[in-house]
Amino acid sequence: MNAPDLETRLASVATSAIPDGLRARLISTADSEQTLALGYDVADSPVGPLLLVASAAGLLRLAFVREGHEAVLESLAERIDPRIVRHPVRVETAKRQLGEYFEGHRQYFDLAFDLRLARGFRLAVLGELQRIGYGMRASYAAVAAATGRPAAVRAVGTACATNPLPLVIPCHRVVRSDGTIGNYGGGAEAKQLLLDLEGG
């Protein structure tokens, strides 16, 4: 072996992988000493891959692929805490319940939420959304009225559009007063799919 070969080999990382056990040991130690702020995983679903992010307090963010999972994680690193690691255990209950939901076996999500990404009126709207039951629909105007601010129809739309936990906080059940389904962070097709799933 001549000189450049050995030096290239020394500099190459392609030949060394992190053993799974070693990574798992790091993550579980970090988790138990609470230095791991946010854990995430990606779940497959009929509306595309879903990013699930949780703090120790509960599920904090759920994102469709069209939002850009990497961009969502970067934004959480900036807004919340950069100690974000892939940690499937953190979100496994949410992942399982979503699976059951998409199979038609679950109508309520029994999960702890960390709602620190929503404040003020938007947080109030998220509270109202959780009262719209499986298979039901409400208009933006009705949600505005329920929050005690009937004129705030547009603000309800914004609150739905910025819902940090779509699907589990069911903004897809809010539709326009004229009967059309309206916009959705996961795309109009995804919204239709969810309404059909719950309607069937």
Next chain:
Amino acid sequence: MSPPPFERLLDEHGAVVLRVCRALLTVHEADDAWAETFLSALRAYPQLKDTSNLRGWLVTIAHRKAVDQIRRRQGSSTPLPDLGCVDRYPSDDDAGLWQSFDGLPPKQREAVALHHIAGLPYRAVADLTGSTPAAARRAAADGVAALRRKYRPEEDR
């Protein structure tokens, strides 16, 4: 620039840090040093001001952890576990390479690990090892020459 999600540090620099640890330490010590490095990094990460050279930051921590391990080993009376078998380096095609580091003088081992494996400039190597850039360069060259005599790449997969 705000710090990226920590997962990216594991993704982009986890392997190079493990290689530095394996070049400096025995296999079990290397695993410990790697885990301690990323645990320390994770603890300090929210307060980290300069995120322009994350690899250099991690390698600096790893070097310190490796020095701690060596000190611990020298302080204890228990003999070193033998480094015999290649399959103690799971999922690593360079097991034979790491064994060739065994027996190299510490200064050479450090210089090769920090310069050739981690890609640190000699000035940074000198700062970390309490040496001069010229001495670090010499130690790295001597280390590579010694490795070339010992290492039989055909023994690796």
